[in-house]
Each structure stands twice: as structure tokens, then as C-alpha cells.
Amino acid sequence: xxxxxxxxxxxxxxxxxxxxxxxxxxxxxxxxxxxxxxxxxxxxxxxxxxxxxxxxxxxxxxxxxxxxxxxxxxxxxxxxxxxxxxxxxxxxxxxxxxxxxxxxxxxxxxxxxxxxxxxxxxxxxxxxxxxxxxxxxxxxx
Amino acid sequence: xxxxxxxxxxxxxxxxxxxxxxxxxxxxxxxxxxxxxxxxxxxxxxxxxxxxxxxxxxxxxxxxxxxxxxxxxxxxxxxxxxxxxxxxxxxxxxxxxxxxxxxxxxxxxxx
Ligand SMILES: Nc1ncnc2c1ncn2[C@@H]1O[C@H](COP(=O)(O)OP(=O)(O)O)[C@@H](O)[C@H]1O
Ligand SMILES: [Mg+2]
Numbered sequence: 001x002x003x004x005x006x007x008x009x010x011x012x013x014x015x016x017x018x019x020x021x022x023x024x025x026x027x028x029x030x031x032x033x034x035x036x037x038x039x040x041x042x043x044x045x046x047x048x049x050x051x052x053x054x055x056x057x058x059x060x061x062x063x064x065x066x067x068x069x070x071x072x073x074x075x076x077x078x079x080x081x082x083x084x085x086x087x088x089x090x091x092x093x094x095x096x097x098x099x100x101x102x103x104x105x106x107x108x109x110x111x112x113x114x115x116x117x118x119x120x121x122x123x124x125x126x127x128x129x130x131x132x133x134x135x136x137x138x139x140x141x
Numbered sequence: 142x143x144x145x146x147x148x149x150x151x152x153x154x155x156x157x158x159x160x161x162x163x164x165x166x167x168x169x170x171x172x173x174x175x176x177x178x179x180x181x182x183x184x185x186x187x188x189x190x191x192x193x194x195x196x197x198x199x200x201x202x203x204x205x206x207x208x209x210x211x212x213x214x215x216x217x218x219x220x221x222x223x224x225x226x227x228x229x230x231x232x233x234x235x236x237x238x239x240x241x242x243x244x245x246x247x248x249x250x251x252x
Contacts, residue, residue, distance in 0.1 A: 036182070036203075044177050048174065104192070107174040109177075
């Protein structure tokens with residue numbers, strides 16, 4: 001199988017469109033006949049990452065690469081970055097404002113979900129520069 | 142149980158995409174990340190969160206049907222998205238617990 005690459009731009013601060021990139025990725029994987037379990041894990045990881053870019057970083061990009069071994073996801077933004085990554089990774093930790101929480105976001109479970117549902121998870125962030133999350137979901141487990 | 146069986150139990154149709162779809166369990170929560178990470182595929186999701194983001198989560202988490210508890214309203218934009226993405230939506234005047242109990246007690250129903 002050749003490598004298939006997909007690229008998506010995620011607009012910032014547009015809650016109505018949040019999730020569109022993740023849905024598009026999900027449909028692509030479905031068309032490719034990838035197993036439902038893998039698709040579900042990728043959908044959770046991309047959605048949480050996409051929402052984080054919309055809420056916390058004023059948008060960003062998602063690159064997806066699919067080869068015979070894994071779905072590789074690279075999420076990049078040029079937002080404010082995360083001062084304390086260890087703290088941000090804790091279940092329930094959030095800096096989301098009240099009006100965003102009222103929409104159902106800000107449970108502080110996004111990063112923990114991304115880590116839990118992927119086989120490889122690597123987050124690098126620099127305050128003032130931005131955040132990068134690289135994740136892999138293996139196709140055969 | 143199928144989504145259409147919920148209509149027989151008194152749930153009101155808000156948007157019909159595929160009422161032949163199977164429902165295997167019930168999940169209750171209003172925080173989207175919890176639903177995303179914990180709701181089993183093919184569940185009936187009971188919530189008071191009637192917005193586009195709930196529709197997006199349903200698609201990504203393979204939710205069989207969104208059930209709006211306590212007669213919650215859902216905005217037009219969310220219904221438009223449900224049409225576009227094929228998401229079933231029902232409504233009930235029952236609180237979440239009562240609605241969940243009713244569904245749970247009827248999960249084996251097969252018309
Ligand atoms: N891409 C990002 N840019 C800046 N900050 C982020 C980003 N992603 C996450 N964070 C920070 O990490 C915290 C925890 O993220 P997460 O677990 O997804 O919970 P939530 O999004 O519900 O707050 C966020 O509240 C935010 O402070
Ligand atoms: Mg988040």
C-alpha cells in the first residue's frame with residue numbers, strides 16, 4: 001500500500017465548523033476500508049485536537065498520512081502554546097472560559113483522550129510559538 | 142432495539158436519518174469530551190446539549206441517536222447539520238435518568 005497524505009486547515013474560533021476536518025478524515029478512512037476500531041480511535045484523536053486548535057490556538061493544520069502500518073496524525077498551530085504540559089495532560093484540567101464550557105467543551109479530557117486512544121502520542125509546545133501533536137494509530141493490533 | 146422502537150415508547154422525532162439503526166445501550170452526559178471518549182458506538186446518547194457540536198460528536202463517536210431530554214430545543218443550524226451528516230435526533234419531556242431507564246428496560250425489544 002502506498003502512503004496516502006491528506007491536509008486540512010482548521011479555522012480558528014469557528015465553533016460551528018469545528019469537527020469538519022475530523023469528519024472528512026473519518027469518511028476517507030471509511031472509503032479505504034480501514035477497520036471501524038481504528039477509525040474510531042483516529043476520530044476521537046483528531047476531533048479533540050481540532051477542538052483544541054479552535055478553542056485554544058486560533059486554528060491550525062492537520063496532516064494525515066496512511067500507510068500499511070498506521071495512520072499518522074500531525075496537528076500544528078501557532079497559538080500561545082502550553083506553559084505546563086504535564087498539568088495540561090491531567091484529566092479535568094482546563095483553561096476554557098465559561099462561555100465555551102456552556103457549549104459542552106472544556107471538560108479537560110481532550111489531551112487525555114488523545115493519549116488514551118492512540119498508540120503513539122507526542123506533544124511539543126513552546127509558549128508564544130505554538131503547539132505540535134504527533135500521534136499514530138496502528139492498523140494491525 | 143432499533144431507533145424506530147423509541148418512537149413507540151413515546152419519544153418524539155426531531156430528525157429522522159435512519160430509524161432502522163440498531164441501539165445497543167444508553168449513555169448520559171453533556172460534556173462532549175466524555176461522550177467522545179466513553180460513549181459506546183451505537184448508543185442512544187441522552188443530553189440537554191442541543192447544538193452543532195453535539196451533532197459533530199455523534200458522527201465521530203458513531204452514536205445511533207441523540208435524545209434531547211427535558212424537552213430541550215435544538216437550533217436550526219444543528220438540525221441542518223444533522224440532515225447533512227445523517228444523524229438521528231429524538232426528544233422527550235422526561236429527565237435524563239427516566240429516559241435512560243425507559244430505554245434500558247426496553248433494549249431487548251424487537252418489534
Ligand atoms: N493547541 C493548544 N494550544 C494552546 N493550549 C492548549 C492546546 N491544547 C490544549 N491546550 C491547553 O491544555 C488544556 C487541556 O486541554 P484538554 O485536555 O484538551 O482540555 P480542554 O480542551 O477541555 O480544556 C487546555 O485547557 C489548554 O489550556
Ligand atoms: Mg480539549
